[in-house]
Amino acid sequence: MHNKQIWRLIPLLEASGNMQMAIDHWLLEKHLSGQHPPSLRFYTWSPVAISLGYHQHKYPQHWQNLTWQGQKVDLVRRPTGGRAVLHQGDLTYAVVTSGLSGNRIEAYQKICEFLIQGWRQLGIDLHYGSAGRGYIHNPNCFGTTTGADLITKDGYKLIGSAQLRRGKAILQHGSMRLQPDVELFAEVFGSESFSCLQIPQNLSMEKIIAVLLTTASDCFDMQFSVQPLSEDEWQAILALSQPTE
Numbered sequence: 001m002h003n004k005q006i007w008r009l010i011p012l013l014e015a016s017g018n019m020q021m022a023i024d025h026w027l028l029e030k031h032l033s034g035q036h037p038p039s040l041r042f043y044t045w046s047p048v049a050i051s052l053g054y055h056q057h058k059y060p061q062h063w064q065n066l067t068w069q070g071q072k073v074d075l076v077r078r079p080t081g082g083r084a085v086l087h088q089g090d091l092t093y094a095v096v097t098s099g100l101s102g103n104r105i106e107a108y109q110k111i112c113e114f115l116i117q118g119w120r121q122l123g124i125d126l127h128y129g130s131a132g133r134g135y136i137h138n139p140n141c142f143g144t145t146t147g148a149d150l151i152t153k154d155g156y157k158l159i160g161s162a163q164l165r166r167g168k169a170i171l172q173h174g175s176m177r178l179q180p181d182v183e184l185f186a187e188v189f190g191s192e193s194f195s196c197l198q199i200p201q202n203l204s205m206e207k208i209i210a211v212l213l214t215t216a217s218d219c220f221d222m223q224f225s226v227q228p229l230s231e232d233e234w235q236a237i238l239a240l241s242q243p244t245e
Contacts, residue, residue: 004217007097009224010041012209017049017076017087022241023229024171025079027096032169038097040216040224042209045087049074050188053082053162068184080162080173086188089179091205093212097220098169108163110219111172115150115159118215122203126150126158156197178205 013020020043030036048068052059054077066073068088093115100107109128116126129149150159161174178199217223229237 005220005222006037006225007220007222008037008039009213009226010039011226011228012205013041013043013229014046015043016047017045017051017074018241019237020045020092021051021076021078022237024094024096024173026233026237026240027094028079028164028166028169028171031096031098032166036096037225038220038222039095040213041094042212043092043094044090044205045074045092047071047074048086048088048184049076051076051078051085051087053080053084054078054164055081056083059084063188066188068181073188078162078173080164080171082160082162085160085175086180086185087175088181088184090175090177091208092173092175094171094173096169096171098167100170104163104165107165107170108161108172111170112150112159112161114212114216114219115174115176117219118208118212119150119158121211121215122208123200124158124197125153127153129157152197158197176208178203178208 010023013023015023023041023043027036027039027041031038048071050059050063050066050073052075059075063073063075063084095111097111100110102110112128119126127150129151149157149161151157157177159174159176161172163170163172177197213224
């Protein structure tokens, strides 16, 4: 038996988008500097938010005034690329690791393997999307699919991911659309043709996470050490989470 690499698992966390992005960014920086093992975490966004890709500076004016269930929809900038993602009724994963060989797409696919295997066990077959011509002009990350996206055989995009590389370290995070509010998606992206995948009712977030943790430990050949963020770590992360413009 070889000694499996130990990854840190940070328990499911609900927080604002700025805070979640600061945590992901902090995990990447700490891992890059050799002070932190690879890590995996799952989280949700509260309040509901639209996350903008790092380089995405054009977006519809009305996004600044959206509300959902009486609360303002947050606009948050991600440290990763890609286009806008609406975070409502979704579950986000984040992987921070290093030492993956290959180009950007190969790294994506190595990381996405645990998602494909996990969702297959949950009864949903996923495969990679392909970049169509509409990609560049579509501000909506879920409106088009690229090789970084995981879609069902009917073309429903379940998971959209984005990546940031720093040296040998990679942060990849992605949104899994579990119970999207069709009206809110239409209000944000103006897409009347929004199709919704019926996630089986018995699939709780806890069950999804449990299955994905099992496939992650297989795919990355590692085992988890569960460690919530400490008080000191929260202080360091808070310093990073200054609101965006």
